[in-house]
Amino acid sequence: MDALSVSHVSKTYRQKKKGAVPLQALDDVSLTVKPGEIHGLLGPNGAGKSTLISLIAGIIRADQGKIEVFGVDVEKETEKAKVLEGIVPQEGVYEMAFTVREVLYYFSGMYGVPIAERNPRIDKALEDLALSDKADERARGLSGGMKRRLMIAKALIHKPKLLILDEPTAGVDVALRQKIWELVRRLRDEGTTILFTTHYLEEAEQLCDRITLINHGRIIKEGNLKEIQKEFSKNVISFELFDRNVPHLPNVTPEGSEFHYPMKELEADMQAIASHYNGNLKSVRSEAASLEQIFLTLTKD
Numbered sequence: 001m002d003a004l005s006v007s008h009v010s011k012t013y014r015q016k017k018k019g020a021v022p023l024q025a026l027d028d029v030s031l032t033v034k035p036g037e038i039h040g041l042l043g044p045n046g047a048g049k050s051t052l053i054s055l056i057a058g059i060i061r062a063d064q065g066k067i068e069v070f071g072v073d074v075e076k077e078t079e080k081a082k083v084l085e086g087i088v089p090q091e092g093v094y095e096m097a098f099t100v101r102e103v104l105y106y107f108s109g110m111y112g113v114p115i116a117e118r119n120p121r122i123d124k125a126l127e128d129l130a131l132s133d134k135a136d137e138r139a140r141g142l143s144g145g146m147k148r149r150l151m152i153a154k155a156l157i158h159k160p161k162l163l164i165l166d167e168p169t170a171g172v173d174v175a176l177r178q179k180i181w182e183l184v185r186r187l188r189d190e191g192t193t194i195l196f197t198t199h200y201l202e203e204a205e206q207l208c209d210r211i212t213l214i215n216h217g218r219i220i221k222e223g224n225l226k227e228i229q230k231e232f233s234k235n236v237i238s239f240e241l242f243d244r245n246v247p248h249l250p251n252v253t254p255e256g257s258e259f260h261y262p263m264k265e266l267e268a269d270m271q272a273i274a275s276h277y278n279g280n281l282k283s284v285r286s287e288a289a290s291l292e293q294i295f296l297t298l299t300k301d
């Protein structure tokens, strides 16, 4: 069973202004997230990522299609689905007048965490998100990045099977970002399935097992990140030599200070280069396409 199955979902927003054309935010979107994976949902501003997350969260309704979380239909059995999900929305709704601990206590109650377990879980969540020293401060007094962290703590408190994070690291400082990455990996290792969006493609490269690229409400690419990178790679091995004026292997071409060799099979080709040039070889590398290059290629309008 898939952790998340989105099947042929479309969503059009009716515009409030009279005469305005309705906006189709999602157009026949299908995607699956497998149990135990970290899945990146990537796309430019306005692509439809947050709309999709609101649909999965049961906050808004699809015009067409079906969404299931571990086999539970989010539209027909919204309450049951909600217990399986932990959602960190892009924009937070904060219980501003309460303290950080009170907010978390409230949500642990709402999701049925047994009373005896609430405080230990809250302490752990506070520690994981470096908020322990803010436990008794009011949410309204937190900085933007801290509010973001509180939202994550809130989504984790009932140990959801599927954690969905909409730009969890936007506006979060560098050290904390790494801490969130660690947390995401740890949760995955403990069996949580994770779907997240980010505009930091390096972050997606670091964390994701699989990605889905969405643009103008349509899925444009989906799959294993390594395989997608392979597909977009330039298939050349670049190398530098100490002495450039030597007999070359067939098909070697000079490229600036380097030479390029068309790659057929990475390991065998590397060996051929190493044995041909031997001690004259200064450096050698094969380059996988970065997610950023792939993203720009695919979202070019």
Ligand SMILES: Nc1ncnc2c1ncn2[C@@H]1O[C@H](COP(=O)(O)OP(=O)(O)OP(=O)(O)O)[C@@H](O)[C@H]1O
Residues within 6 Å of the ligand: 013, 014, 015, 023, 024, 025, 043, 044, 045, 046, 047, 048, 049, 050, 051, 052, 090
């Ligand atoms: N409540 C709404 N009413 C009308 N239009 C909306 C609403 N929410 C989103 N939209 C429109 O739907 C489209 C998709 O928006 P969405 O927020 O899903 O994009 P996104 O991929 O999350 O973008 P970003 O990266 O900027 O967060 C946009 O054109 C947006 O203007």
Ligand SMILES: [Mg+2]
Residues within 6 Å of the ligand: 049, 050, 051, 090, 166
């Ligand atoms: Mg968004």
